[in-house]
Amino acid sequence: MGEVVLACEGLKKRYGGLWVLKGIDFEIEKGQTKVIIGPSGSGKSTFLRLMGLLEPPTEGKIYFEGKDVYGSGLDLNMIRAKIGFVFQEPSLFRHLTALGNVKLGPKVVLKMKDDEAERKALEALKTVRLEEWSHHYPAQLSGGQQQRVGIARALAMDPDIILFDEPTASLDIELTWEVIDVMKDLARRGVTMLVVTHELGFAKEVADEILFMDDGRIIESGPPEELLKNPKTPRAREFLRRLIGGV
Amino acid sequence: MEGFLTTVEMTFLGLAGGFALGILSALGDVYGTKLMKVVIAGYVEFFRGSPLIVQLLFFYFSIPALTGLNWDAFTAGAVTLMLNSGAYQKGYFKGAIEAVFKDQLMAAKSLGMTFRQTLRYVVLPQALRIVIPPWTNEYISLGLSTSALIVLGIRELTNISKSIAAQTFRPLEVYLFASAIYFIWITVSMKIFDWIYEKVKIPGLEVNI
Amino acid sequence: MFTLENFLFLLQGVPNTLAISFLSFALGFALGIPTAIVKQFSPYGLGYVADAYISIMRGIPVLVIMLLFHFGMAGIIPMFKSAFLSATFALGLRSGAFQSQIFRGAINSVGRQQMMAATSLGMNRWQAFRYVILPQAFIVALPGLGSEIALLIKDSSYAFVLGVLELTKYSDIVRKATRSFLYPYLIAAILYILITFPVANYLDRLGSRLKTKYGLR
Numbered sequence: 001m002g003e004v005v006l007a008c009e010g011l012k013k014r015y016g017g018l019w020v021l022k023g024i025d026f027e028i029e030k031g032q033t034k035v036i037i038g039p040s041g042s043g044k045s046t047f048l049r050l051m052g053l054l055e056p057p058t059e060g061k062i063y064f065e066g067k068d069v070y071g072s073g074l075d076l077n078m079i080r081a082k083i084g085f086v087f088q089e090p091s092l093f094r095h096l097t098a099l100g101n102v103k104l105g106p107k108v109v110l111k112m113k114d115d116e117a118e119r120k121a122l123e124a125l126k127t128v129r130l131e132e133w134s135h136h137y138p139a140q141l142s143g144g145q146q147q148r149v150g151i152a153r154a155l156a157m158d159p160d161i162i163l164f165d166e167p168t169a170s171l172d173i174e175l176t177w178e179v180i181d182v183m184k185d186l187a188r189r190g191v192t193m194l195v196v197t198h199e200l201g202f203a204k205e206v207a208d209e210i211l212f213m214d215d216g217r218i219i220e221s222g223p224p225e226e227l228l229k230n231p232k233t234p235r236a237r238e239f240l241r242r243l244i245g246g247v
Numbered sequence: 248m249e250g251f252l253t254t255v256e257m258t259f260l261g262l263a264g265g266f267a268l269g270i271l272s273a274l275g276d277v278y279g280t281k282l283m284k285v286v287i288a289g290y291v292e293f294f295r296g297s298p299l300i301v302q303l304l305f306f307y308f309s310i311p312a313l314t315g316l317n318w319d320a321f322t323a324g325a326v327t328l329m330l331n332s333g334a335y336q337k338g339y340f341k342g343a344i345e346a347v348f349k350d351q352l353m354a355a356k357s358l359g360m361t362f363r364q365t366l367r368y369v370v371l372p373q374a375l376r377i378v379i380p381p382w383t384n385e386y387i388s389l390g391l392s393t394s395a396l397i398v399l400g401i402r403e404l405t406n407i408s409k410s411i412a413a414q415t416f417r418p419l420e421v422y423l424f425a426s427a428i429y430f431i432w433i434t435v436s437m438k439i440f441d442w443i444y445e446k447v448k449i450p451g452l453e454v455n456i
Numbered sequence: 457m458f459t460l461e462n463f464l465f466l467l468q469g470v471p472n473t474l475a476i477s478f479l480s481f482a483l484g485f486a487l488g489i490p491t492a493i494v495k496q497f498s499p500y501g502l503g504y505v506a507d508a509y510i511s512i513m514r515g516i517p518v519l520v521i522m523l524l525f526h527f528g529m530a531g532i533i534p535m536f537k538s539a540f541l542s543a544t545f546a547l548g549l550r551s552g553a554f555q556s557q558i559f560r561g562a563i564n565s566v567g568r569q570q571m572m573a574a575t576s577l578g579m580n581r582w583q584a585f586r587y588v589i590l591p592q593a594f595i596v597a598l599p600g601l602g603s604e605i606a607l608l609i610k611d612s613s614y615a616f617v618l619g620v621l622e623l624t625k626y627s628d629i630v631r632k633a634t635r636s637f638l639y640p641y642l643i644a645a646i647l648y649i650l651i652t653f654p655v656a657n658y659l660d661r662l663g664s665r666l667k668t669k670y671g672l673r
């Protein structure tokens with residue numbers, strides 16, 4: 001099939017005396033969307049931060065387009081520029097407008113000229129349906145709008161993959177939909193995405209695979225229909241029962 | 248060396264007087280009448296908005312002129328330091344009283360405490376603790392500003408250094424030495440205050456400063 | 457008697473007071489930002505140097521530094537033959553330490569999440585600092601900078617001891633000349649208040665306004 005964009009092997013992470021990730025093997029191909037679910041504290045965010053090269057692993061290897069990221073003296077920032085990241089917490093640059101936020105990366109990191117970066121940014125804002133909000137500051141935007149600007153900020157870098165860490169976890173239900181709709185669009189347009197989310201509707205509709213994480217490991221994975229309907233491990237069954245029953 | 252003692256003496260006089268003035272004006276500002284509040288605001292603005300040197304000169308020269316009272320430089324200096332420090336300490340106390348006041352007053356009322364009891368047993372013990380860190384800063388800044396007393400000819404550390412520098416023709420060494428004394432004094436005092444703060448931080452204990 | 461003429465004479469001290477304060481503020485700014493950066497990143501373990509600089513400036517009266525410069529170091533550094541420059545540099549040097557503290561606090565208040573977001577775009581530490589952290593920190597620092605200017609305006613009066621012809625010196629001259637013991641210093645005090653208040657107040661209000669606008673704390 002397609003080429004592997006991002007992968008890892010035997011990935012482990014320790015904070016102090018606590019092993020948060022206990023050995024993860026994973027890969028995602030160009031154009032795929034994979035969704036990670038799992039209980040709180042299972043290490044989902046940590047896994048994503050490691051794959052986004054925001055923190056180094058304690059053990060194991062990460063490959064970006066086949067190259068060992070930490071093993072071959074590569075410029076990490078150049079790879080980070082190719083991996084988009086959308087955070088759960090509000091993380092827009094608060095002193096910049098929506099446009100300023102989206103423009104900054106192309107300008108500073110990709111060294112685009114101002115008008116070129118602006119064109120790129122407006123295009124990205126259009127994709128997330130916020131072009132008419134481009135001159136608003138983050139404080140003047142709703143949580144959902146802020147998250148969409150965050151997505152546009154990642155998109156404007158022309159990334160090879162975007163990682164999402166529970167982008168809707170802190171949003172009201174209606175705001176969740178507007179963000180999820182944008183993400184579905186992206187998935188359908190073939191953007192490679194690795195998403196931590198508990199929006200199972202999203203997973204069902206667009207995910208190629210769901211990964212279930214528990215206690216620092218991926219203990220089960222499979223196509224959405226299969227994993228959601230017939231989870232094999234008791235932990236996943238229990239988790240899904242609570243997740244669906246709890247709503 | 249005697250200059251250093253004068254410096255320390257002046258600092259403590261200023262702090263102690265300022266402490267009383269600070270608490271009183273903070274209480275006056277929080278609980279007092281409109282007129283009291285205006286007077287206190289004027290007092291604070293005057294002493295915080297103008298330089299200590301000008302205040303020293305002003306009081307030293309104007310009080311005898313106004314009242315016919317003759318006072319020496321030392322008294323004038325000490326009183327001015329107190330008034331000055333009181334204006335700064337008022338701000339800390341007010342902040343601390345308000346911080347405690349909001350959550351605690353209701354609780355005290357529900358126990359049937361009178362206003363004075365509430366103040367004595369609830370507000371002040373907590374406020375005093377909160378006020379220690381800013382109070383340390385006030386101690387440092389007042390300690391250093393005692394060097395302004397030189398304009399009244401008071402023989403504190405800076406003034407003595409200046410005389411010795413002039414006599415010995417070795418200003419560089421003399422001022423470096425004075426700097427070292429100030430520095431050691433301030434650093435050691437800061438350590439002590441930090442230590443006190445750690446001690447009294449224990450919740451439920453009353454503090455005496 | 458204290459006359460209008462005396463008042464106008466006294467006003468002649470204001471320009472020097474302003475010059476000392478603003479020049480030393482500029483110097484303090486120029487020293488404060490690099491010091492804050494050195495403390496933040498501690499390149500080559502230089503964080504200690506910044507720490508030492510800050511605690512020394514916190515532990516010595518600015519007047520003693522002025523005297524040290526003017527009387528102690530004029531032989532080594534000719535610039536310090538000028539009382540005006542000695543006073544300005546002493547205040548500026550101290551202000552650099554104070555301002556670095558203000559910036560440090562402001563930088564810390566901007567938070568980890570912003571740094572992480574910048575890193576995720578592929579910015580290096582310097583770019584993240586320059587384009588993301590510093591602009592926000594600067595807004596947070598405005599009220600603190602306002603108080604710092606006010607402090608400098610007031611402490612510029614120490615230059616009087618070196619004989620610089622600033623506001624306090626002029627009021628002292630007027631007092632001696634007129635034998636009016638009340639008004640010269642009182643009016644000087646009021647002038648100081650009139651100068652400090654608007655500056656500090658403006659930066660404070662500007663700071664709160666921008667903080668609300670940008671949703672900063």
Ligand SMILES: Nc1ncnc2c1ncn2[C@@H]1O[C@H](COP(=O)(O)OP(=O)(O)OP(=O)(O)O)[C@@H](O)[C@H]1O
Nearest residue numbers: 015016018020038039040041042043044045046047
């Ligand atoms: N920087 C850190 N330092 C120390 N411990 C950490 C750090 N980050 C995460 N942890 C710990 O690692 C464990 C996993 O955290 P992580 O945030 O990856 O879980 P998660 O699956 O994303 O949970 P949630 O669903 O609550 O977001 C937790 O026990 C957490 O306390």
Ligand SMILES: [Mg+2]
Nearest residue numbers: 044045046166
């Ligand atoms: Mg998480």
